[in-house]
């Protein structure tokens with residue numbers, strides 16, 4: 001528990017550090033971070049879903065690729081490469097990614113709500129892929145960013161509700 005609290009302080013301090021001014025980045029937790037960690041709720045409200053060890057490792061690796069895909073999509077959008085952003089979303093996060101992620105094997109260990117959260121993510125990513133594809137003609141950056149935000153919201157929703165470790 002002590003270790004956990006220390007880790008949280010370190011993480012929170014990292015977040016609270018001023019960005020873009022590395023010389024001022026002192027590796028000391030701020031008082032606000034310490035207070036926050038001290039008052040953080042002890043109970044974890046997320047539902048624990050039991051996965052076999054290999055599947056758990058595999059799922060976490062997929063998750064890290066999800067985050068990488070989001071970063072790549074943002075990068076492509078910033079370059080105005082809408083087609084590329086669309087393709088990454090569909091192949092790595094969208095309905096086309098179900099085979100890639102072995103979704104069928106994983107689904108049977110998931111609670112129904114978690115399955116639904118996963119489906120919502122795949123759907124929203126495929127919807128983003130369509131919006132971004134259209135944007136390659138219309139240049140609708142705002143619409144694309146809004147559609148991407150809806151994808152991120154599906155990540156947040158599942159993370160708020162479930163854990164596998």
Ligand code: HEC
Nearest residue numbers: 060063064066067114117118121154155158162163164165
């Ligand atoms: C269907 C549920 C679900 C969806 C949707 C989901 N995740 Fe996750 N993700 C999880 C769970 C469960 C964990 C493990 C959390 C835990 O056990 O503490 C996790 C962990 C992670 C991790 C940590 C991986 C590690 O190595 O520890 C990252 C990064 C991540 N998810 C990114 C994403 C991104 C980005 C998205 C959206 C594009 C996303 N996830 C969508 C359920 C989901």
